[in-house]
Amino acid sequence: xxxxxxxxxxxxxxxxxxxxxxxxxxxxxxxxxxxxxxxxxxxxxxxxxxxxxxxxxxxxxxxxxxxxxxxxxxxxxxxxxxxxxxxxxxxxxxxxxxxxxxxxxxxxxxxxxxxxxxxxxxxxxxxxxxxxxxxxxxxxxxxxxxxxxxxxxxxxxxxxxxxxxxxxxxxxxxxxxxxxxxxxxxxxxxxxxxxxxxxxxxxxxxxxxxxxxxxxxxxxxxxxxxxxxxxxxxxxxxxxxxxxx
Amino acid sequence: xxxxxxxxxxxxxxxxxxxxxxxxxxxxxxxxxxxxxxxxxxxxxxxxxxxxxxxxxxxxxxxxxxxxxxxxxxxxxxxxxxxxxxxxxxxxxxxxxxxxxxxxxxxxxxxxxxxxxxxxxxxxxxxxxxxxxxxxxxxxxxxxxxxxxxxxxxxxxxxxxxxxxxxxxxxxxxxxxxxxxxxxxxxxxxxxxxxxxxxxxxxxxxxxxxxxxxxxxxxxxxxxxxxxxxxxxxxxxxxxxxxxxxxxxxxxxxxxxxxxxxxxxxxxxxxxxxxxxxxxxxxxxxxxxxxxxxxxxxxxxxxxxxxxxxxxxxxxxxxxxxxxxxxxxxxxxxxxxxxxxxxxxxxxxxxxxxxxxxxxxxxxxxxxxxxxxxxxxxxxxxxxxxxxxxxxxxxxxxxxxxxxxxxxxxxxxxxxxxxxxxxxxxxxxxxxxxxxxxxxxxxxxxxxxxxxxxxxxxxxxxxxxxxxxxxxxxxxxxxxxxxxxxxxxxxxxxxxxxxxxxxxxxxxxxxxxxxxxxxxxxxxxxxxxxxxxx
Numbered sequence: 001x002x003x004x005x006x007x008x009x010x011x012x013x014x015x016x017x018x019x020x021x022x023x024x025x026x027x028x029x030x031x032x033x034x035x036x037x038x039x040x041x042x043x044x045x046x047x048x049x050x051x052x053x054x055x056x057x058x059x060x061x062x063x064x065x066x067x068x069x070x071x072x073x074x075x076x077x078x079x080x081x082x083x084x085x086x087x088x089x090x091x092x093x094x095x096x097x098x099x100x101x102x103x104x105x106x107x108x109x110x111x112x113x114x115x116x117x118x119x120x121x122x123x124x125x126x127x128x129x130x131x132x133x134x135x136x137x138x139x140x141x142x143x144x145x146x147x148x149x150x151x152x153x154x155x156x157x158x159x160x161x162x163x164x165x166x167x168x169x170x171x172x173x174x175x176x177x178x179x180x181x182x183x184x185x186x187x188x189x190x191x192x193x194x195x196x197x198x199x200x201x202x203x204x205x206x207x208x209x210x211x212x213x214x215x216x217x218x219x220x221x222x223x224x225x226x227x228x229x230x231x232x233x234x235x236x237x238x239x240x241x242x243x244x245x
Numbered sequence: 246x247x248x249x250x251x252x253x254x255x256x257x258x259x260x261x262x263x264x265x266x267x268x269x270x271x272x273x274x275x276x277x278x279x280x281x282x283x284x285x286x287x288x289x290x291x292x293x294x295x296x297x298x299x300x301x302x303x304x305x306x307x308x309x310x311x312x313x314x315x316x317x318x319x320x321x322x323x324x325x326x327x328x329x330x331x332x333x334x335x336x337x338x339x340x341x342x343x344x345x346x347x348x349x350x351x352x353x354x355x356x357x358x359x360x361x362x363x364x365x366x367x368x369x370x371x372x373x374x375x376x377x378x379x380x381x382x383x384x385x386x387x388x389x390x391x392x393x394x395x396x397x398x399x400x401x402x403x404x405x406x407x408x409x410x411x412x413x414x415x416x417x418x419x420x421x422x423x424x425x426x427x428x429x430x431x432x433x434x435x436x437x438x439x440x441x442x443x444x445x446x447x448x449x450x451x452x453x454x455x456x457x458x459x460x461x462x463x464x465x466x467x468x469x470x471x472x473x474x475x476x477x478x479x480x481x482x483x484x485x486x487x488x489x490x491x492x493x494x495x496x497x498x499x500x501x502x503x504x505x506x507x508x509x510x511x512x513x514x515x516x517x518x519x520x521x522x523x524x525x526x527x528x529x530x531x532x533x534x535x536x537x538x539x540x541x542x543x544x545x546x547x548x549x550x551x552x553x554x555x556x557x558x559x560x561x562x563x564x565x566x567x568x569x570x571x572x573x574x575x576x577x578x579x580x581x582x583x584x585x586x587x588x589x590x591x592x593x594x595x596x597x598x599x600x601x602x603x604x605x606x607x608x609x610x611x612x613x614x615x616x617x618x619x620x621x622x623x624x625x626x627x628x629x630x631x632x633x634x635x636x637x638x639x640x641x642x643x644x645x646x647x648x649x650x651x652x653x654x655x656x657x658x659x660x661x662x663x664x665x666x667x668x669x670x671x672x673x674x675x676x677x678x679x680x681x682x683x684x685x686x687x688x689x690x691x692x693x694x695x696x697x698x699x700x701x702x703x704x705x706x707x708x709x710x711x712x713x714x715x716x717x718x719x720x721x722x723x724x725x726x727x728x729x730x731x732x733x734x735x736x737x738x739x740x741x742x743x744x745x746x747x748x749x750x751x752x753x754x755x756x757x758x759x760x761x762x763x764x765x766x767x768x769x770x771x772x773x774x775x776x777x778x779x
Contacts, residue, residue: 011575012575015575038568038571038575039571039572039575043505043508043576043578045505045506058568059568062575062576063508064505065505078559078568081569081572082496084505097558100500100559101500101503101559103504103544119554119558120498120499120554120558122545123545124541124544124545124546144552144558146545146552173549173552174546237532239529239550239552243370243371243696244362244365244367244368245362245368245370245371245372245696245697
């Protein structure tokens with residue numbers, strides 16, 4: 001295990017150090033005093049565990065394809081941007097544009113997330129991205145969704161606080177979104193429809209909830225004390241009849 | 246169903262004296278215009294029902310008695326001339342439908358046609374290729390200089406002439422240091438550069454919009470000519486890995502086919518913000534074009550729509566753009582230049598300045614004549630500005646701000662010949678990109694029907710029987726020839742100008758003169774009128 005004190009180090013140098021260590025065979029790196037350094041884990045493909053103490057900067061785990069990153073605190077914007085494989089676990093909240101264009105791997109967030117989260121996630125064959133939010137999400141959650149699995153639980157929220165913001169799943173044409181505690185229809189975009197869960201959904205959710213609880217110390221019973229609903233696209237070709245020729 | 250008000254746009258005529266009924270045209274037409282007469286008759290009759298035995302017998306008798314013949318359903322014709330080109334007897338001709346409308350300078354036939362089409366469908370008019378409207382061409386109102394008597398011209402046939410170009414950031418200055426053993430060494434760390442042997446690139450045309458054979462032809466030609474092609478936003482097919490060193494890999498808002506492996510393979514990474522044919526508009530590859538190969542390369546399921554949102558939803562500001570530029574640099578460990586492609590719009594100079602400051606190494610500017618696989622017609626024809634003016638204002642702005650060295654500028658959008666290339670470079674471009682011209686070299690007749698997926702020339706289609714028509718090796722030969730021809734002409738132009746390097750022409754607007762332009766236009770282009778000396 002390698003410990004790096006990130007205090008006052010520019011991101012370019014920090015990331016160069018991390019990549020060099022991993023290339024030399026390091027499999028576990030602990031970063032202390034991280035304070036806004038961007039691009040941690042970005043573009044990395046190795047099988048390595050990175051533990052982040054502090055608040056990592058924007059675009060953590062962008063284009064990442066393999067590593068596991070645990071953040072013991074909040075994360076900023078653009079985490080898991082176009083992420084390909086690997087795991088990101090965030091103990092606190094995460095900012096905007098989490099998981100943009102994500103095409104594989106898993107992201108677990110214990111707390112709340114910002115706006116434009118899970119936009120344009122997509123899947124291919126058995127590569128299915130998963131993004132789980134323990135708290136609430138802002139507007140445009142799951143916009144343009146083309147594939148993958150989004151879960152939002154709305155745990156520990158005030159009674160008047162909605163689970164998601166407006167324009168939920170606008171433009172959705174693939175994938176599935178699970179929302180704990182139901183969805184206000186007026187928050188939905190035009191393309192998704194609300195369904196109750198079937199046996200296959202429960203089978204899919206069970207291990208996801210188990211992993212979420214294992215990361216953040218929740219009990220599965222507590223998570224399941226409110227029923228989930230799922231959102232599916234009304235059409236896989238939402239814009240198929242838009243044109244004249 | 247009520248009769249459509251849309252008359253055929255073209256009329257296909259077959260000279261029955263010349264036609265030998267070989268059927269090449271019937272097989273050849275991707276749009277289903279040409280058919281065998283018997284099939285056509287059967288189609289019109291429909292399937293014979295019970296009690297229509299006598300009709301069926303009459304039809305069979307007709308079939309056996311008369312030899313088959315070719316008929317044309319002119320309403321399907323897109324005037325791509327595949328049949329005209331390939332008919333061994335020269336028996337086919339396609340003309341514009343001479344149907345005469347009441348003369349009207351305001352309500353042209355195409356306006357009426359579009360209204361009828363929209364009244365019947367309620368849809369957004371779709372088109373392909375570039376803006377075809379009669380806008381003023383600045384290229385056609387600029388002329389180049391040449392040497393006479395003094396500062397003599399150079400003969401490129403006998404003297405070396407340099408077209409080699411480097412794309413990427415130039416440092417503000419160079420610092421040197423003396424090493425312990427007394428040698429002088431460059432101290433400045435040079436940013437990554439791409440070396441091209443001619444200042445002409447192939448622009449982004451994605452696998453999906455064009456066929457894999459088109460991309461192969463472009464890749465082989467780029468490698469042979471020492472230049473670059475561009476994957477477009479559809480990922481890189483594994484058959485092209487061999488040529489990855491001559492490819493720009495594009496990252497667009499849909500992020501199709503983007504992963505660390507893809508980014509690392511390319512010679513250069515490009516963030517696509519805009520496209521000249523559709524500024525501010527996203528992309529939409531219909532599910533019909535997403536076959537197994539496209540699916541694998543874009544990494545989306547077969548048959549699903551590939552939607553590229555209009556903006557990147559992680560870029561709402563110059564700061565956000567900078568963030569993505571450096572994310573890509575981090576992912577590729579600062580070994581590749583990052584390009585940002587925008588369309589030429591009113592405020593292009595200020596936008597380009599922001600992009601240069603955001604850390605881009607190359608700015609690609611696509612003018613309003615730039616092509617597309619599919620765009621709303623109204624956007625293609627009415628949004629954006631000409632590349633000539635955009636280029637001049639961007640170059641001027643970056644120079645004035647002292648940051649011109651931070652970026653290379655690649656200009657595209659309607660470059661038709663090497664004269665346009667030379668003029669663009671004199672206006673400030675480091676290099677140009679040629680898309681439509683490259684496709685024309687491959688057989689494209691600019692019928693503007695790329696979005697239909699029925700391209701008879703096998704270019705803008707994924708139908709296997711059509712894509713098979715384009716042999717990548719032959720295509721590469723045509724493209725390589727084109728680049729060689731244009732490069733030779735560029736050398737002739739340079740020689741006439743008394744220059745021996747394209748570098749000397751770059752941004753040298755003194756060598757351009759405007760003809761028939763207003764003073765304001767001359768000022769914007771930064772050139773003098775014809776007749777005014779140095």
